[in-house]
Amino acid sequence: RLFLPVENLELLSRYGADEEGVQLDRLGGGAWQAKKAKLKERIREMADELIRTAAARELLPGDMLTPPEGAYDEFCARFPYEETEDQLTAIEAVLWDFQKGRPMDRLICGDVGFGKTEVALRSAFIAAMAGKQVAVVVPTTLLARQHFATFGERFKGLPLKLAQASRLVARKELEAVRAGLAAGDIDIVIGTHALLAEAVKFRDLGLLVIDEEQHFGVRHKERLKEMKACIHVLTLTATPIPRTLQLALSGIRELSLITTPPLDRLAVRTYVSPFDPVVIRETLLREHFRGGQSFYVCPRISDLDEMAAFLRESVPEVKFRAAHGRMAPTELEDIMAGFYDRKFDVLLSTTIVESGLDIATANTLVIHRADMFGLAQLYQLRGRVGRSKQRAYALLTTPANRTLTASAEKRLKVLQSLDSLGAGFTLASHDLDLRGSGNLLGEEQSGNIREVGYELYQTMLEEAVAKLRTGEETLEAAGTWSPQINIGTSVLIPEAYVGDLQVRLGLYRRLADIHDQPGLDG
Incomplete structure (x- = not known):
């Protein structure tokens, strides 16, 4: 275990990507430094190619x-x-x-x-x-x-x-x-x-x-x-x-x-509730009777049959079709086209709900087992509704007789409290950093990001670009030379001023990352 003083917070970087299958290196071993050195060379080559192409x-x-x-x-x-x-x-x-x-x-x-x-x-x-x-x-x-x-x-x-x-x-x-x-x-x-x-x-x-x-x-x-x-x-x-x-x-x-939403756009009203057939029936029927359509999203393909049976039995008034990523592309597109043409009321699907689709008539979203989704995923899904001037609703359901983990409960609370217009985009860019970078830099870079985490990768990329442009190791030098000034008094953000520990640490981190006057002014 390694303890780090809060004033050296700039030495830590958030991993940021999907944590599954991450290999940790032993403290004090040379594997991590070797991995960083190899990656540094690959990033330099990529930055060089980007600059040459430009x-x-x-x-x-x-x-x-x-x-x-x-x-x-x-x-x-x-x-x-x-x-x-x-x-x-x-x-x-x-x-x-x-x-x-x-x-x-x-x-x-x-x-x-x-x-x-x-x-x-x-x-x-x-x-x-x-x-x-x-x-x-x-x-x-x-x-x-x-x-x-x-x-x-x-x-x-x-x-x-x-x-x-x-x-x-x-x-x-x-x-x-x-x-x-x-x-x-x-x-x-x-x-x-x-x-x-x-x-x-x-x-x-x-x-x-x-x-x-x-x-x-x-x-x-x-x-x-x-x-x-x-x-x-x-x-x-x-x-x-x-x-x-x-x-x-x-x-x-x-x-x-x-990043600014259209002026007449209304924020999506978000509710979190234990799974309740009566509440779900009311939610879907309210949308149906106001002439709209609904998305019903499940975390796994295996959940679709159970939810299809539930819809047939509890909400027989609505027509629905099921869709998932393992279907033949033509069949999937035909179902999506049918939903777009309003041939049925509810699209029951996994998370493949097409991100680019703009269906103005779909203004209700029900998410089954919302506790199984990540924050960015929930935000992206909620973005499927609320495309028109009509108020949209999102119902996030959780297991009825089970206590949620602390992190799942926190995710749902954050989403519920977040106004999806504006603040949400910032939140999502924090969690979708891997996809965003792959999009900008090419998919092969996603693998490199997984090796060292998003923040460190980004710092290394900034250093490589700055060095290739100026011929000097400007950012790198700024990052390694960090003077310590002891003023004999504790300089802290009071807990009474910023109550949330994570937010306080985030502010310390932002201060630690400032290397120049423009950074301070910003």
Whole structure:
């Protein structure tokens, strides 16, 4: 066991990733230092490659795209909501990228329903009106359909031709779409990996929009890399990316965060209750009778049959379908499409509830055995509801005759007390750090993060990037040289001022991590 004085808190780093299968090293042994040294070299190589790629892109010529005067303002005016500050900042960043004369490679990161699609719509409008073709690539047919409907509505009456390419499009029609893209007759195409086939040729592709790139397979990612070479690229993701990582990579990967919710969005009312058939029946029927739909989420596939029997017996008034990740992809997509088309009232599923889906009519969520989920998972699931101006409800059920573990009880209390608009995104980015980093840096980095934990990995990455940029070990030197100043009095945050021990430790940690004046000012 090793004890550490609170003033040396900066020497500790939070592991952060999934703790299953973690191998601990013996105190005093050399294995940990050897592991760190090996990883440091791998991170340096990766940072070097990131910087080289960014520098090479800077040298490539790109199309300069300018919004058409008057027409662009009219197109923006079709947006039925008031833009949030983050949205406007992201749109401004894209406009600036378009006018640099270099290929754009920007990642827009924001929660589902926070307005990423609007950034894509305006970008597509500018590119298409400038005579360039636009391709929007999404991971599922349902998402392709959803985007096609959104784009179709916004581009109505404009002299631009839109098309869709996915499994839902008839073969003959798909061939016509391919011919139209090659001839330049189609301005904007929205599709799944069907667009990534070698047979698909564009006459003059100017903008590629990629939605949730991490959901594509390795082969498709390689094809996307080829397509990205000399064109403007806009990537959208709902996986939170910590601000610290964003700062470490600024100038290497252009990144815009949309963290403010739409102005008229209501927070999701969250209730925690022991499993009670009467309460669940009332919850589902209330949503059913107000014309809405519900999600019913279980932690394991083995729970689905039991819950299906419960729904048939206790809530016969609602129609439901069950879905899980081991189904054939086509069957799963058909069920999701049926839910989107309101063919049934309740979607009974495991956690595969598609993160990118925007189902405005689904405003009630029931989670079975909520004590078995992590905090970030619960937050992500709760984000499936509350997409419209209607108040949404989340019911988190726990076993009726069993005492919860202290940590499970705390998780549920935190979620219940958290206003899901804004604060939740910060919370999730803390727990989803691994996925967020994999998304930014490539999936192979997730393995490296597992070796030493997220915080230490991030520090090592910041050091590597700073060293490669300046040629000096600036951050590293700052981290290792830590003077001790004894002022002869105890300097502590009083318990009466900050009651929660974890919050107090978090504040000590933040103070310990400050290395410069901007850090102190921030």
